[in-house]
Amino acid sequence: MTHTPEEALEQAALAGIHRFAIPTPFGVGAVNCYLIEDEPLTLVDTGPNSGKALDELGARLGERGHSIDDIDLIVVTHQHIDHLGLIEILVEHSGAEVAALGAAAERLANFDQDAEREDAFAVEVMLRNGIPEDVTVALRSVSRSFRGWGSQVTVTRPLEDGQTIRFRDRELQALHRPGHSPSDTVFWDEERRILFSGDHLIAHISSNPLISLPLDGSEHRTQALVAYIDSLEKTREMPAEIVLPGHGEPITEHADLIGSRFASTLRRKKKILGLIEERPRSGYELAQAIWGNVAVTQAYLTLSEVIGHTDILVNEGRVREVDDGSVVRYEANGSTARQSP
Numbered sequence: 521m522t523h524t525p526e527e528a529l530e531q532a533a534l535a536g537i538h539r540f541a542i543p544t545p546f547g548v549g550a551v552n553c554y555l556i557e558d559e560p561l562t563l564v565d566t567g568p569n570s571g572k573a574l575d576e577l578g579a580r581l582g583e584r585g586h587s588i589d590d591i592d593l594i595v596v597t598h599q600h601i602d603h604l605g606l607i608e609i610l611v612e613h614s615g616a617e618v619a620a621l622g623a624a625a626e627r628l629a630n631f632d633q634d635a636e637r638e639d640a641f642a643v644e645v646m647l648r649n650g651i652p653e654d655v656t657v658a659l660r661s662v663s664r665s666f667r668g669w670g671s672q673v674t675v676t677r678p679l680e681d682g683q684t685i686r687f688r689d690r691e692l693q694a695l696h697r698p699g700h701s702p703s704d705t706v707f708w709d710e711e712r713r714i715l716f717s718g719d720h721l722i723a724h725i726s727s728n729p730l731i732s733l734p735l736d737g738s739e740h741r742t743q744a745l746v747a748y749i750d751s752l753e754k755t756r757e758m759p760a761e762i763v764l765p766g767h768g769e770p771i772t773e774h775a776d777l778i779g780s781r782f783a784s785t786l787r788r789k790k791k792i793l794g795l796i797e798e799r800p801r802s803g804y805e806l807a808q809a810i811w812g813n814v815a816v817t818q819a820y821l822t823l824s825e826v827i828g829h830t831d832i833l834v835n836e837g838r839v840r841e842v843d844d845g846s847v848v849r850y851e852a853n854g855s856t857a858r859q860s861p
Contacts, residue, residue: 525723528762528770535712536689539764540580542567544602545669547817548725551602552766553577554716555584559688560592560617564707564716565766568669569605577606588613593677595685595692596620597718599628599703601670603766608671619685621696622678623735624703631672639663641733642820645741649823650802650847658816679705692716697755699748700727702735706755713761721755721774722765726781731824745828746835749785752778789829793852796830796839800851803827 523531529539536557541550544567556562567573578588591614596604610616620628627634642663643656679685681696685707692707697720707716719727729744756778763771771777795801795809807814807822814822830850833839842849 523762523770523772525769525772528764528772531762532714532764532770535709535714537714537764538580538584540577542573542576542580543570544568544573545570546602548602548767550767552764552768554764555581555586556687556690557584558690561586561590562593562595562687563591563610563616564595565597565603565718566594566606566610568602569609569671570669574606574609590614591616593685594618595707595716596628596673596675597705597707597716597720597766598701599624600701600719601666603718604628604673605669605671607673611674617676618673619677619679619694620673620675621694621703621705621735622675622680623696625675625678626737627703627735628673628675631670632667635663635667635670638733641739641741642731645731645827646804646820646823648848649827650804650849651819651823652804655816655819659819662817695754697751698742699729699744699751701730702732702742702747704751708758708760713759715755715758715760715763715774717755717763717765717771719766720751721763721771721777722767723771723777724768726784728821728824729828730821731827743828743831743835744824745785746831748828749782749832752781785829785832788825789832792826792829793833793838796833796850797852800842800849802847802849803830806830806850 538555540553542553544551551567553567554564594616639660646656679694683694685692690709692709695706697704697706700719704720706720729748731741731744734742756775760774763774803823803826806826811822838853839850840853842851
């Protein structure tokens with residue numbers, strides 16, 4: 521059965537699931553947190569660490585006859601600060617347990633150190649891909665200024681991929697879906713065919729697969745887009761009727777949406793291959809050819825987008841990386857580059 525977004529929210533509410541749109545200071549806008557009225561009383565994601573977000577969350581809980589002190593369990597979909605910034609405050613007030621992917625627990629518990637390590641890694645990736653040093657310095661400064669919106673998280677209920685959280689009236693299965701971030705986790709209510717997708721799938725914008733350090737602590741970057749495509753393939757096969765995302769409206773035709781995202785990836789891959797066939801280019805040069813000069817805050821996002829597609833092209837044997845010891849450039853692999861993408 522197909523629902524409109526409004527009908528989907530009504531169906532979710534009948535199942536005891538209520539969306540709270542919590543304000544953020546970021547361009548993406550409000551973040552969706554979901555109250556599950558069950559035992560334990562559960563909040564899926566929290567919003568950023570700000571007084572405005574805390575006030576809004578408290579007000580919305582009050583409308584449902586609850587307070588922050590009543591929260592028993594907080595479920596974390598992934599490691600980004602707009603989704604978990606309030607956790608420390610909420611746990612202090614409520615004593616709630618925190619459930620999140622166990623593989624991410626150590627990084628979540630060491631938020632400041634992990635953020636510094638990720639920033640240093642991002643600078644290295646940007647420099648190696650031709651982004652000017654002054655841009656990396658500015659972007660690192662911006663990133664540090666954002667850290668106050670985040671929080672360290674003590675995971676008291678570490679989850680394995682496929683593990684089930686049992687409530688009085690429902691079960692949620694945790695499914696690891698890396699791509700947008702290494703820790704992306706969706707939560708599946710099979711009985712009601714409702715999926716909490718976090719930022720794994722959003723209706724109005726494509727989730728940018730950000731180049732990140734893997735959860736295992738190694739220094740090798742993830743192939744974020746490659747991982748994301750694999751994750752989306754798994755989600756497309758799920759019989760979900762309602763997908764509740766981390767931003768924007770519910771999704772009721774998730775397979776069609778994922779199909780359109782795959783088509784966009786194919787088009788972008790073809791464009792990037794054409795640019796590389798013209799002449800070897802760095803990741804930064806490819807990004808400039810596609811988007812022109814972008815704001816400093818968008819530099820790493822656009823680079824992640826480009827490298828995601830060059831990863832696919834390298835894996836397919838159409839493109840190779842050429843490292844001059846300073847900057848990596850991509851060049852076409854002879855006749856293989858002329859094959860139909």
